[in-house]
Amino acid sequence: MGLLSSVFKKNVSTEPPKPAAAPSRSADVAAKPAETKKEVKPVADKITLGYTHLSGCTGCTVALADNYAGLLTLLDRYVDLKYMPTLADVRHVQKVDVSFVEGSVCINDKLAVEELKETREKSTIVVALGGCACYGNITRFCRGGQQNQPQHEAYLPINELIKVDVFIPGCAPTPQLIRNVAVMAYLLLKGTKEQKDLATAYLKPLMALPVQGTACGASTACFCDLMTNVIDQGLCMGCGSCASACPVNAITHEYGKPQGERDLCIKCGACYNQCPRSWFSFDVVENYEAINEAIMAALQ
Amino acid sequence: MGAELGKYKACVSARSTDKEILKHAQDGGIVTSLLGYALDTGIIDGAIVAATKDFAAKHPSLIMRDNSNWDMIEPWRPIPAVVSTKADLLAAAGTKYNISPNVSMIKEATRSFGLDKVGIVGTPCQMQAVRKLQLYPIGARDVGAAVALAVGIFCMENFPYQSILQLVEDHAAMKMESVKKMEIGKGKFWIYGKRGQVVQLPLKVTHKYEQPGCHVCLDYVANLGDISTGSVGSPDGWSTVFVRSKIGDSVWANAMAAGVFETQPIEKVKPGLELVTKLANEKITKNKNTLESRKTFGVGKALRNPYI
16 A cells, blocks of 8 residues: 555654764774764654643553653654653743643643633644543542542533544543654644645544544533434444443343443443444445554554 | 455465364364364463353353343343353353354453453454554553454344344244354355254345344454454355455464364365455445445434444
Protein backbone atom coordinates (compact mmCIF):
# COMPACT_ATOMS: atom_id res chain seq x y z
CA MET A 1 0.00 0.00 0.00
CA GLY A 2 1.60 3.21 -1.23
CA LEU A 3 0.09 5.28 1.52
CA LEU A 4 1.71 3.31 4.25
CA SER A 5 5.01 2.58 2.64
CA SER A 6 5.41 6.31 2.36
CA VAL A 7 4.75 6.61 6.08
CA PHE A 8 7.45 4.09 6.64
CA LYS A 9 9.86 5.90 4.33
CA LYS A 10 9.15 9.22 5.97
CA ASN A 11 10.04 7.77 9.31
CA VAL A 12 13.25 6.36 8.04
CA SER A 13 14.20 9.67 6.56
CA THR A 14 13.31 11.71 9.62
CA GLU A 15 15.46 9.52 11.78
CA PRO A 16 18.11 11.81 13.15
CA PRO A 17 21.50 11.10 11.58
CA LYS A 18 23.52 9.14 14.07
CA PRO A 19 26.47 10.99 15.46
CA ALA A 20 29.29 9.84 13.23
CA ALA A 21 31.45 8.81 16.11
CA ALA A 22 28.98 6.67 18.00
CA PRO A 23 29.50 3.30 16.29
CA SER A 24 33.17 3.40 15.40
CA ARG A 25 35.68 4.91 17.71
CA SER A 26 38.07 5.85 14.98
CA ALA A 27 40.54 8.67 14.67
CA ASP A 28 37.73 10.94 13.51
CA VAL A 29 36.46 11.12 17.07
CA ALA A 30 39.56 12.68 18.34
CA ALA A 31 39.70 15.02 15.40
CA LYS A 32 36.15 16.27 15.71
CA PRO A 33 34.97 15.73 19.28
CA ALA A 34 32.42 18.51 18.98
CA GLU A 35 30.49 16.50 16.38
CA THR A 36 29.28 13.98 18.94
CA LYS A 37 27.71 16.62 21.13
CA LYS A 38 25.92 18.44 18.38
CA GLU A 39 22.14 18.76 18.66
CA VAL A 40 20.81 16.41 15.99
CA LYS A 41 17.10 16.52 16.76
CA PRO A 42 15.06 17.63 13.77
CA VAL A 43 13.41 20.23 15.94
CA ALA A 44 11.90 22.13 13.07
CA ASP A 45 9.90 19.09 12.03
CA LYS A 46 8.31 18.46 15.40
CA ILE A 47 4.84 19.36 16.47
CA THR A 48 4.43 21.15 19.76
CA LEU A 49 2.40 19.55 22.51
CA GLY A 50 0.96 20.85 25.72
CA TYR A 51 -0.73 19.05 28.59
CA THR A 52 -3.33 20.78 30.68
CA HIS A 53 -4.17 18.95 33.88
CA LEU A 54 -7.59 19.70 35.32
CA SER A 55 -9.67 17.49 37.61
CA GLY A 56 -8.20 14.13 36.82
CA CYS A 57 -6.42 11.52 38.90
CA THR A 58 -3.14 11.65 36.94
CA GLY A 59 -3.98 8.19 35.58
CA CYS A 60 -3.95 9.66 32.08
CA THR A 61 -0.50 11.14 32.70
CA VAL A 62 0.69 7.77 33.90
CA ALA A 63 -0.81 6.12 30.82
CA LEU A 64 1.11 8.56 28.61
CA ALA A 65 4.31 7.83 30.50
CA ASP A 66 3.64 4.10 30.29
CA ASN A 67 4.72 4.20 26.66
CA TYR A 68 8.20 3.96 28.22
CA ALA A 69 10.82 4.03 25.44
CA GLY A 70 8.06 4.82 22.96
CA LEU A 71 7.43 8.11 24.78
CA LEU A 72 11.11 9.00 24.57
CA THR A 73 11.10 8.27 20.83
CA LEU A 74 7.99 10.39 20.43
CA LEU A 75 9.64 13.26 22.28
CA ASP A 76 12.88 12.78 20.39
CA ARG A 77 11.47 12.79 16.93
CA TYR A 78 7.93 14.00 16.63
CA VAL A 79 6.81 16.00 19.58
CA ASP A 80 8.15 18.94 21.51
CA LEU A 81 6.55 18.93 24.95
CA LYS A 82 6.06 22.65 25.63
CA TYR A 83 4.32 22.49 28.98
CA MET A 84 3.01 19.84 31.33
CA PRO A 85 2.53 19.98 35.08
CA THR A 86 4.13 16.60 35.81
CA LEU A 87 6.68 15.82 33.13
CA ALA A 88 7.96 19.23 32.01
CA ASP A 89 9.54 22.25 33.67
CA VAL A 90 7.10 24.68 32.14
CA ARG A 91 3.71 24.23 33.74
CA HIS A 92 1.66 27.06 32.37
CA VAL A 93 -0.36 26.97 29.14
CA GLN A 94 1.70 27.90 26.05
CA LYS A 95 0.94 28.31 22.38
CA VAL A 96 1.06 24.79 20.88
CA ASP A 97 -0.14 22.69 17.95
CA VAL A 98 -1.81 20.04 20.10
CA SER A 99 -3.05 20.17 23.67
CA PHE A 100 -3.99 17.15 25.71
CA VAL A 101 -6.42 17.96 28.47
CA GLU A 102 -6.72 15.52 31.34
CA GLY A 103 -9.65 15.65 33.72
CA SER A 104 -13.00 17.36 33.76
CA VAL A 105 -13.27 21.03 34.60
CA CYS A 106 -14.56 22.24 37.95
CA ILE A 107 -16.78 25.19 37.15
CA ASN A 108 -16.46 26.44 40.72
CA ASP A 109 -12.73 26.74 40.26
CA LYS A 110 -11.97 30.01 38.48
CA LEU A 111 -8.39 29.05 37.75
CA ALA A 112 -9.35 25.73 36.14
CA VAL A 113 -11.91 27.40 33.90
CA GLU A 114 -9.40 30.06 32.86
CA GLU A 115 -6.73 27.47 32.11
CA LEU A 116 -9.14 25.51 29.97
CA LYS A 117 -10.17 28.58 27.99
CA GLU A 118 -6.56 29.62 27.57
CA THR A 119 -5.74 26.11 26.36
CA ARG A 120 -8.42 26.44 23.70
CA GLU A 121 -7.18 29.86 22.61
CA LYS A 122 -3.56 28.80 22.38
CA SER A 123 -3.92 25.37 20.71
CA THR A 124 -4.68 24.37 17.15
CA ILE A 125 -6.03 20.97 18.22
CA VAL A 126 -7.50 20.21 21.63
CA VAL A 127 -7.59 16.55 22.61
CA ALA A 128 -9.77 15.47 25.52
CA LEU A 129 -7.66 12.76 27.11
CA GLY A 130 -9.45 10.12 29.13
CA GLY A 131 -12.96 9.52 30.39
CA CYS A 132 -13.18 12.60 32.64
CA ALA A 133 -12.20 15.13 29.97
CA CYS A 134 -14.40 13.43 27.36
CA TYR A 135 -17.50 12.53 29.33
CA GLY A 136 -17.10 13.54 32.97
CA ASN A 137 -16.57 9.91 33.99
CA ILE A 138 -16.39 9.36 37.77
CA THR A 139 -16.35 13.12 38.46
CA ARG A 140 -20.02 13.14 37.40
CA PHE A 141 -20.73 11.69 40.83
CA CYS A 142 -19.01 14.48 42.73
CA ARG A 143 -21.10 16.22 45.36
CA GLY A 144 -18.43 18.50 46.75
CA GLY A 145 -17.52 18.67 50.40
CA GLN A 146 -13.91 17.69 49.98
CA GLN A 147 -11.26 19.49 52.03
CA ASN A 148 -9.71 21.93 51.50
CA GLN A 149 -12.08 23.22 48.80
CA PRO A 150 -15.49 21.86 49.89
CA GLN A 151 -17.28 24.28 47.59
CA HIS A 152 -15.81 22.58 44.47
CA GLU A 153 -18.78 20.43 43.60
CA ALA A 154 -19.66 20.84 39.93
CA TYR A 155 -17.55 19.20 37.25
CA LEU A 156 -18.12 19.16 33.49
CA PRO A 157 -16.44 17.36 30.63
CA ILE A 158 -14.38 19.96 28.81
CA ASN A 159 -16.42 19.99 25.63
CA GLU A 160 -19.28 21.57 27.54
CA LEU A 161 -17.14 24.70 27.90
CA ILE A 162 -14.88 24.68 24.86
CA LYS A 163 -14.81 23.16 21.40
CA VAL A 164 -12.90 19.87 21.49
CA ASP A 165 -11.37 18.35 18.36
CA VAL A 166 -10.47 14.80 19.35
CA PHE A 167 -11.56 12.38 22.07
CA ILE A 168 -9.32 9.71 23.52
CA PRO A 169 -11.82 7.89 25.74
CA GLY A 170 -11.04 5.24 28.32
CA CYS A 171 -10.41 5.10 32.03
CA ALA A 172 -7.50 5.18 31.98
CA PRO A 173 -6.89 5.72 28.27
CA THR A 174 -4.43 3.13 27.03
CA PRO A 175 -0.79 4.06 26.37
CA GLN A 176 -1.19 2.53 22.91
CA LEU A 177 -4.12 4.73 21.91
CA ILE A 178 -2.34 7.86 23.15
CA ARG A 179 0.71 6.78 21.14
CA ASN A 180 -1.34 6.09 18.00
CA VAL A 181 -3.11 9.45 18.22
CA ALA A 182 0.20 11.27 18.81
CA VAL A 183 1.79 9.67 15.73
CA MET A 184 -1.32 10.38 13.66
CA ALA A 185 -1.45 14.01 14.87
CA TYR A 186 2.15 14.38 13.75
CA LEU A 187 1.31 12.99 10.31
CA LEU A 188 -1.74 15.19 10.08
CA LEU A 189 0.22 18.36 10.78
CA LYS A 190 3.60 17.60 9.25
CA GLY A 191 3.04 14.75 6.81
CA THR A 192 2.70 14.53 3.07
CA LYS A 193 -0.70 14.59 1.40
CA GLU A 194 -0.94 10.78 1.64
CA GLN A 195 0.03 10.73 5.26
CA LYS A 196 -2.50 13.44 6.01
CA ASP A 197 -5.15 11.28 4.36
CA LEU A 198 -4.21 8.29 6.47
CA ALA A 199 -4.17 10.37 9.66
CA THR A 200 -7.50 11.94 8.75
CA ALA A 201 -9.07 8.53 8.19
CA TYR A 202 -7.66 7.24 11.45
CA LEU A 203 -8.65 10.26 13.51
CA LYS A 204 -12.06 10.75 11.88
CA PRO A 205 -14.06 8.61 14.32
CA LEU A 206 -12.26 10.13 17.31
CA MET A 207 -12.97 13.59 15.91
CA ALA A 208 -16.64 12.74 15.45
CA LEU A 209 -17.08 11.83 19.12
CA PRO A 210 -17.07 15.39 20.54
CA VAL A 211 -19.89 16.45 18.22
CA GLN A 212 -22.09 13.37 18.10
CA GLY A 213 -23.44 13.52 21.64
CA THR A 214 -24.39 10.64 23.90
CA ALA A 215 -27.47 8.73 24.90
CA CYS A 216 -28.07 10.41 28.22
CA GLY A 217 -27.43 13.88 26.82
CA ALA A 218 -25.04 16.54 28.10
CA SER A 219 -22.05 14.45 26.97
CA THR A 220 -22.51 11.84 29.70
CA ALA A 221 -21.23 8.53 28.49
CA CYS A 222 -22.45 5.35 30.14
CA PHE A 223 -23.68 1.86 29.44
CA CYS A 224 -26.81 3.56 28.07
CA ASP A 225 -24.87 4.42 24.90
CA LEU A 226 -24.40 0.75 24.20
CA MET A 227 -28.01 0.06 25.04
CA THR A 228 -29.60 2.82 22.97
CA ASN A 229 -27.20 3.15 20.06
CA VAL A 230 -26.15 -0.44 19.53
CA ILE A 231 -28.48 -2.99 21.14
CA ASP A 232 -31.74 -1.09 20.68
CA GLN A 233 -30.71 -0.25 17.13
CA GLY A 234 -30.48 -3.96 16.33
CA LEU A 235 -26.74 -3.79 15.74
CA CYS A 236 -25.29 -5.89 18.57
CA MET A 237 -23.91 -9.29 17.58
CA GLY A 238 -22.62 -10.29 21.01
CA CYS A 239 -18.85 -10.28 20.37
CA GLY A 240 -18.04 -9.37 23.98
CA SER A 241 -15.76 -6.34 23.35
CA CYS A 242 -17.72 -4.15 25.77
CA ALA A 243 -17.44 -6.59 28.67
CA SER A 244 -13.72 -6.80 28.08
CA ALA A 245 -13.32 -3.02 27.84
CA CYS A 246 -15.26 -2.13 30.99
CA PRO A 247 -12.75 -1.07 33.66
CA VAL A 248 -15.13 -1.95 36.50
CA ASN A 249 -16.44 -5.29 35.17
CA ALA A 250 -19.98 -3.94 35.12
CA ILE A 251 -20.93 -5.78 31.93
CA THR A 252 -22.09 -9.38 31.70
CA HIS A 253 -24.06 -11.11 28.97
CA GLU A 254 -27.74 -12.01 29.04
CA TYR A 255 -29.26 -13.80 26.06
CA GLY A 256 -25.98 -13.25 24.27
CA LYS A 257 -26.22 -9.48 24.64
CA PRO A 258 -24.41 -7.20 27.06
CA GLN A 259 -26.17 -6.33 30.28
CA GLY A 260 -24.75 -3.46 32.29
CA GLU A 261 -24.89 -3.17 36.03
CA ARG A 262 -25.68 0.52 35.89
CA ASP A 263 -24.94 1.17 39.55
CA LEU A 264 -21.37 0.04 38.93
CA CYS A 265 -20.96 2.07 35.75
CA ILE A 266 -18.54 4.97 36.17
CA LYS A 267 -19.59 6.63 32.88
CA CYS A 268 -16.24 6.42 31.13
CA GLY A 269 -17.56 5.49 27.68
CA ALA A 270 -15.09 2.65 27.09
CA CYS A 271 -17.73 0.00 26.35
CA TYR A 272 -19.46 2.00 23.66
CA ASN A 273 -16.30 3.21 22.00
CA GLN A 274 -14.66 -0.21 21.98
CA CYS A 275 -17.74 -1.79 20.40
CA PRO A 276 -17.17 -2.60 16.71
CA ARG A 277 -20.79 -1.63 16.04
CA SER A 278 -20.59 1.84 17.60
CA TRP A 279 -18.27 3.17 14.92
CA PHE A 280 -16.20 1.18 12.51
CA SER A 281 -14.12 2.33 9.58
CA PHE A 282 -13.34 -0.33 6.99
CA ASP A 283 -10.81 2.02 5.37
CA VAL A 284 -8.77 2.03 8.54
CA VAL A 285 -9.38 -1.37 10.11
CA GLU A 286 -8.92 -3.40 6.92
CA ASN A 287 -5.39 -2.02 6.76
CA TYR A 288 -4.72 -2.87 10.39
CA GLU A 289 -1.58 -4.79 9.64
CA ALA A 290 0.10 -2.03 7.63
CA ILE A 291 -1.00 0.71 10.03
CA ASN A 292 0.25 -1.20 13.07
CA GLU A 293 3.55 -1.79 11.30
CA ALA A 294 3.82 1.86 10.30
CA ILE A 295 3.21 3.01 13.88
CA MET A 296 5.71 0.52 15.25
CA ALA A 297 8.24 1.59 12.60
CA ALA A 298 7.69 5.21 13.55
CA LEU A 299 8.74 4.35 17.09
CA GLN A 300 11.73 2.16 16.24
CA MET B 1 -17.31 -6.90 -6.32
CA GLY B 2 -13.90 -8.49 -6.02
CA ALA B 3 -13.23 -7.78 -2.35
CA GLU B 4 -15.68 -10.31 -0.98
CA LEU B 5 -12.96 -12.76 0.06
CA GLY B 6 -10.71 -10.13 1.62
CA LYS B 7 -6.96 -10.02 1.27
CA TYR B 8 -5.20 -13.36 1.37
CA LYS B 9 -1.81 -14.76 0.57
CA ALA B 10 -2.94 -18.34 -0.04
CA CYS B 11 -6.08 -20.44 -0.12
CA VAL B 12 -6.15 -24.22 0.21
CA SER B 13 -8.45 -27.04 1.12
CA ALA B 14 -7.08 -28.71 4.23
CA ARG B 15 -7.71 -31.15 7.01
CA SER B 16 -5.93 -32.18 10.15
CA THR B 17 -3.63 -35.19 10.08
CA ASP B 18 -4.54 -35.90 13.70
CA LYS B 19 -7.17 -38.66 13.79
CA GLU B 20 -8.14 -37.85 17.37
CA ILE B 21 -8.89 -34.23 16.44
CA LEU B 22 -10.88 -35.24 13.37
CA LYS B 23 -13.12 -37.37 15.59
CA HIS B 24 -14.20 -34.26 17.54
CA ALA B 25 -14.00 -31.78 14.71
CA GLN B 26 -16.77 -30.02 12.86
CA ASP B 27 -15.07 -30.40 9.47
CA GLY B 28 -11.35 -30.56 8.84
CA GLY B 29 -10.31 -29.82 12.45
CA ILE B 30 -8.40 -26.76 11.31
CA VAL B 31 -9.01 -24.48 14.29
CA THR B 32 -8.25 -27.13 16.89
CA SER B 33 -5.13 -28.40 15.10
CA LEU B 34 -3.83 -24.92 14.40
CA LEU B 35 -4.27 -23.74 17.98
CA GLY B 36 -2.91 -27.08 19.24
CA TYR B 37 0.18 -26.63 17.10
CA ALA B 38 0.55 -23.01 18.21
CA LEU B 39 0.29 -24.11 21.86
CA ASP B 40 2.83 -26.90 21.38
CA THR B 41 5.37 -24.64 19.74
CA GLY B 42 4.89 -21.62 21.99
CA ILE B 43 3.46 -19.36 19.29
CA ILE B 44 0.66 -18.82 21.80
CA ASP B 45 0.55 -19.68 25.47
CA GLY B 46 -3.20 -19.92 25.67
CA ALA B 47 -6.27 -19.57 23.53
CA ILE B 48 -9.78 -18.19 23.93
CA VAL B 49 -12.25 -20.72 22.61
CA ALA B 50 -15.94 -21.49 22.85
CA ALA B 51 -16.41 -24.31 25.35
CA THR B 52 -19.60 -25.95 26.61
CA LYS B 53 -21.41 -27.05 29.73
CA ASP B 54 -19.44 -30.29 30.17
CA PHE B 55 -16.22 -28.41 29.83
CA ALA B 56 -17.31 -25.73 32.30
CA ALA B 57 -18.27 -28.38 34.85
CA LYS B 58 -14.84 -30.00 34.60
CA HIS B 59 -12.81 -26.80 34.37
CA PRO B 60 -14.64 -24.05 36.26
CA SER B 61 -11.44 -22.03 36.56
CA LEU B 62 -11.01 -21.72 32.81
CA ILE B 63 -14.31 -20.06 32.03
CA MET B 64 -15.53 -16.55 32.54
CA ARG B 65 -15.81 -15.89 36.26
CA ASP B 66 -19.14 -14.22 36.09
CA ASN B 67 -22.01 -15.06 38.41
CA SER B 68 -24.67 -14.39 35.83
CA ASN B 69 -23.31 -17.21 33.75
CA TRP B 70 -23.73 -19.97 36.29
CA ASP B 71 -27.49 -20.23 35.76
CA MET B 72 -26.93 -20.15 32.07
CA ILE B 73 -24.77 -23.19 31.77
CA GLU B 74 -26.90 -25.29 29.52
CA PRO B 75 -26.16 -27.87 26.85
CA TRP B 76 -24.90 -26.31 23.61
CA ARG B 77 -24.58 -22.85 25.07
CA PRO B 78 -21.04 -21.75 24.27
CA ILE B 79 -19.00 -20.31 27.11
CA PRO B 80 -15.78 -18.46 26.42
CA ALA B 81 -12.88 -20.31 28.01
CA VAL B 82 -9.14 -19.83 28.14
CA VAL B 83 -7.30 -23.08 27.46
CA SER B 84 -3.58 -23.63 27.65
CA THR B 85 -3.25 -27.35 27.06
CA LYS B 86 -4.06 -29.47 24.06
CA ALA B 87 -6.36 -31.72 26.09
CA ASP B 88 -8.48 -28.77 27.18
CA LEU B 89 -8.47 -27.44 23.64
CA LEU B 90 -9.75 -30.74 22.32
CA ALA B 91 -12.46 -30.86 24.96
CA ALA B 92 -13.81 -27.55 23.59
CA ALA B 93 -13.73 -28.44 19.87
CA GLY B 94 -16.68 -28.20 17.47
CA THR B 95 -19.02 -25.52 16.18
CA LYS B 96 -21.86 -24.47 18.50
CA TYR B 97 -23.93 -22.32 16.16
CA ASN B 98 -24.75 -19.72 18.70
CA ILE B 99 -23.01 -16.70 20.11
CA SER B 100 -19.98 -17.03 22.30
CA PRO B 101 -18.72 -13.63 23.45
CA ASN B 102 -15.08 -14.71 23.06
CA VAL B 103 -13.74 -11.17 22.87
CA SER B 104 -15.06 -10.57 26.40
CA MET B 105 -12.14 -12.69 27.64
CA ILE B 106 -9.40 -11.04 25.64
CA LYS B 107 -8.29 -8.63 28.34
CA GLU B 108 -8.73 -11.10 31.17
CA ALA B 109 -6.61 -13.62 29.26
CA THR B 110 -3.67 -11.24 29.59
CA ARG B 111 -4.51 -10.44 33.21
CA SER B 112 -5.60 -13.18 35.60
CA PHE B 113 -4.76 -15.94 33.11
CA GLY B 114 -1.34 -14.36 32.65
CA LEU B 115 -1.00 -14.94 28.91
CA ASP B 116 1.60 -13.01 26.92
CA LYS B 117 0.67 -14.54 23.60
CA VAL B 118 -3.04 -15.00 23.17
CA GLY B 119 -4.73 -17.09 20.54
CA ILE B 120 -8.35 -16.32 19.78
CA VAL B 121 -10.91 -17.97 17.57
CA GLY B 122 -14.00 -16.14 16.46
CA THR B 123 -16.50 -15.12 13.84
CA PRO B 124 -15.82 -12.33 11.30
CA CYS B 125 -17.40 -9.72 13.60
CA GLN B 126 -15.16 -10.87 16.43
CA MET B 127 -12.13 -10.52 14.18
CA GLN B 128 -13.32 -6.97 13.46
CA ALA B 129 -13.56 -6.40 17.21
CA VAL B 130 -10.02 -7.71 17.72
CA ARG B 131 -8.59 -5.47 15.00
CA LYS B 132 -10.49 -2.46 16.27
CA LEU B 133 -9.07 -2.98 19.72
CA GLN B 134 -5.58 -3.24 18.26
CA LEU B 135 -5.93 0.04 16.35
CA TYR B 136 -8.16 1.86 18.81
CA PRO B 137 -7.41 0.25 22.16
CA ILE B 138 -9.89 2.18 24.30
CA GLY B 139 -10.43 -0.31 27.09
CA ALA B 140 -7.71 -2.77 26.16
CA ARG B 141 -4.41 -1.67 27.58
CA ASP B 142 -1.47 -3.82 26.43
CA VAL B 143 -3.88 -6.30 24.84
CA GLY B 144 -3.40 -5.59 21.13
CA ALA B 145 0.22 -6.63 20.95
CA ALA B 146 -0.53 -9.77 22.97
CA VAL B 147 -2.83 -11.16 20.28
CA ALA B 148 -0.45 -13.65 18.71
CA LEU B 149 -2.88 -15.57 16.51
CA ALA B 150 -6.46 -14.77 15.52
CA VAL B 151 -8.29 -17.53 13.71
CA GLY B 152 -11.48 -16.46 11.98
CA ILE B 153 -14.32 -18.75 11.02
CA PHE B 154 -16.65 -18.27 8.07
CA CYS B 155 -20.05 -17.07 9.15
CA MET B 156 -23.24 -16.41 7.23
CA GLU B 157 -25.15 -15.47 10.38
CA ASN B 158 -25.37 -16.55 13.96
CA PHE B 159 -28.14 -17.47 16.39
CA PRO B 160 -28.84 -16.48 19.95
CA TYR B 161 -28.94 -19.48 22.28
CA GLN B 162 -32.69 -19.22 22.66
CA SER B 163 -33.07 -19.53 18.90
CA ILE B 164 -31.10 -22.75 18.87
CA LEU B 165 -33.32 -23.97 21.68
CA GLN B 166 -36.35 -23.10 19.60
CA LEU B 167 -35.01 -24.86 16.51
CA VAL B 168 -33.87 -28.01 18.29
CA GLU B 169 -36.66 -28.48 20.81
CA ASP B 170 -39.65 -27.04 18.93
CA HIS B 171 -38.90 -27.52 15.27
CA ALA B 172 -36.80 -30.66 15.42
CA ALA B 173 -38.49 -32.05 18.55
CA MET B 174 -35.23 -33.16 20.12
CA LYS B 175 -33.80 -32.51 23.56
CA MET B 176 -30.74 -30.27 23.62
CA GLU B 177 -28.97 -32.89 25.78
CA SER B 178 -29.43 -35.54 23.12
CA VAL B 179 -27.79 -33.59 20.30
CA LYS B 180 -24.41 -34.83 19.12
CA LYS B 181 -23.66 -32.32 16.40
CA MET B 182 -25.25 -29.39 14.58
CA GLU B 183 -24.31 -28.31 11.13
CA ILE B 184 -25.38 -26.00 8.35
CA GLY B 185 -24.68 -27.32 4.89
CA LYS B 186 -26.29 -28.08 1.57
CA GLY B 187 -28.96 -25.49 2.24
CA LYS B 188 -30.17 -27.14 5.43
CA PHE B 189 -29.71 -27.02 9.19
CA TRP B 190 -28.74 -30.52 10.32
CA ILE B 191 -29.16 -31.83 13.83
CA TYR B 192 -27.57 -35.17 14.66
CA GLY B 193 -28.78 -37.01 17.75
CA LYS B 194 -26.61 -39.11 20.01
CA ARG B 195 -28.71 -42.18 19.21
CA GLY B 196 -28.16 -41.76 15.49
CA GLN B 197 -31.28 -39.85 14.50
CA VAL B 198 -30.86 -36.99 12.02
CA VAL B 199 -33.24 -34.09 11.61
CA GLN B 200 -32.90 -31.53 8.87
CA LEU B 201 -34.60 -28.17 8.83
CA PRO B 202 -34.78 -26.04 5.71
CA LEU B 203 -32.97 -22.74 6.12
CA LYS B 204 -36.28 -21.04 5.31
CA VAL B 205 -37.35 -22.09 8.82
CA THR B 206 -34.15 -20.98 10.54
CA HIS B 207 -33.85 -17.55 8.91
CA LYS B 208 -36.27 -15.76 11.18
CA TYR B 209 -34.40 -16.93 14.29
CA GLU B 210 -31.14 -15.37 13.18
CA GLN B 211 -29.50 -12.75 15.36
CA PRO B 212 -30.62 -9.36 14.01
CA GLY B 213 -27.17 -7.81 14.52
CA CYS B 214 -25.82 -10.22 11.91
CA HIS B 215 -27.86 -8.59 9.16
CA VAL B 216 -25.59 -5.56 8.90
CA CYS B 217 -22.40 -7.62 8.73
CA LEU B 218 -20.37 -7.23 5.54
CA ASP B 219 -17.85 -10.00 6.06
CA TYR B 220 -18.40 -13.69 5.28
CA VAL B 221 -14.95 -15.29 5.32
CA ALA B 222 -13.38 -13.48 8.30
CA ASN B 223 -11.33 -11.05 6.22
CA LEU B 224 -9.50 -9.82 9.30
CA GLY B 225 -8.33 -13.13 10.76
CA ASP B 226 -4.67 -14.08 10.53
CA ILE B 227 -6.01 -17.31 9.14
CA SER B 228 -9.65 -17.96 8.39
CA THR B 229 -11.41 -21.22 7.78
CA GLY B 230 -14.77 -22.82 7.18
CA SER B 231 -16.33 -25.83 5.50
CA VAL B 232 -17.73 -24.02 2.47
CA GLY B 233 -15.89 -24.71 -0.77
CA SER B 234 -14.24 -27.94 0.36
CA PRO B 235 -15.41 -31.56 0.23
CA ASP B 236 -16.93 -33.23 3.33
CA GLY B 237 -14.39 -33.63 6.11
CA TRP B 238 -12.19 -30.89 4.67
CA SER B 239 -12.07 -27.15 5.29
CA THR B 240 -11.27 -24.16 3.15
CA VAL B 241 -8.41 -22.14 4.60
CA PHE B 242 -7.38 -18.57 3.79
CA VAL B 243 -3.94 -17.52 4.95
CA ARG B 244 -4.12 -13.76 5.29
CA SER B 245 -1.63 -11.87 7.43
CA LYS B 246 2.14 -12.13 7.88
CA ILE B 247 1.54 -13.84 11.21
CA GLY B 248 -0.89 -16.23 9.57
CA ASP B 249 1.55 -16.93 6.77
CA SER B 250 4.38 -17.85 9.09
CA VAL B 251 2.22 -19.96 11.43
CA TRP B 252 0.66 -21.82 8.51
CA ALA B 253 4.01 -22.46 6.81
CA ASN B 254 5.46 -23.84 10.05
CA ALA B 255 2.40 -25.97 10.73
CA MET B 256 2.57 -27.40 7.21
CA ALA B 257 6.27 -28.14 7.62
CA ALA B 258 5.45 -29.94 10.88
CA GLY B 259 2.89 -32.08 9.08
CA VAL B 260 -0.11 -30.82 11.02
CA PHE B 261 -2.30 -30.61 7.93
CA GLU B 262 -2.74 -32.31 4.62
CA THR B 263 -3.89 -30.03 1.83
CA GLN B 264 -5.23 -30.04 -1.68
CA PRO B 265 -5.13 -27.09 -4.04
CA ILE B 266 -8.43 -25.22 -3.77
CA GLU B 267 -8.64 -25.13 -7.57
CA LYS B 268 -8.77 -28.94 -7.65
CA VAL B 269 -11.60 -29.50 -5.18
CA LYS B 270 -15.34 -29.25 -5.63
CA PRO B 271 -17.22 -27.01 -5.13
CA GLY B 272 -14.18 -24.77 -4.62
CA LEU B 273 -13.78 -21.03 -4.38
CA GLU B 274 -16.62 -20.40 -6.78
CA LEU B 275 -19.15 -21.37 -4.11
CA VAL B 276 -17.32 -19.38 -1.42
CA THR B 277 -17.37 -16.30 -3.66
CA LYS B 278 -21.03 -16.81 -4.48
CA LEU B 279 -22.08 -17.10 -0.85
CA ALA B 280 -19.88 -14.19 0.20
CA ASN B 281 -21.49 -12.00 -2.42
CA GLU B 282 -24.94 -13.20 -1.40
CA LYS B 283 -24.30 -12.26 2.22
CA ILE B 284 -22.70 -8.92 1.45
CA THR B 285 -25.37 -7.91 -1.06
CA LYS B 286 -28.20 -8.93 1.26
CA ASN B 287 -26.69 -7.04 4.19
CA LYS B 288 -25.85 -3.96 2.15
CA ASN B 289 -29.52 -3.92 1.24
CA THR B 290 -30.39 -4.15 4.93
CA LEU B 291 -28.13 -1.17 5.64
CA GLU B 292 -29.77 0.69 2.77
CA SER B 293 -33.27 -0.03 4.03
CA ARG B 294 -32.29 1.13 7.51
CA LYS B 295 -31.81 4.60 6.04
CA THR B 296 -35.51 4.87 5.32
CA PHE B 297 -36.77 2.61 8.09
CA GLY B 298 -39.13 5.11 9.65
CA VAL B 299 -40.97 8.04 8.16
CA GLY B 300 -38.11 10.39 7.44
CA LYS B 301 -36.19 8.69 10.26
CA ALA B 302 -33.24 6.36 9.85
CA LEU B 303 -31.77 3.57 11.92
CA ARG B 304 -28.12 4.00 12.79
CA ASN B 305 -25.34 2.86 10.47
CA PRO B 306 -22.22 1.81 12.37
CA TYR B 307 -19.86 2.09 9.41
CA ILE B 308 -18.04 5.33 8.70
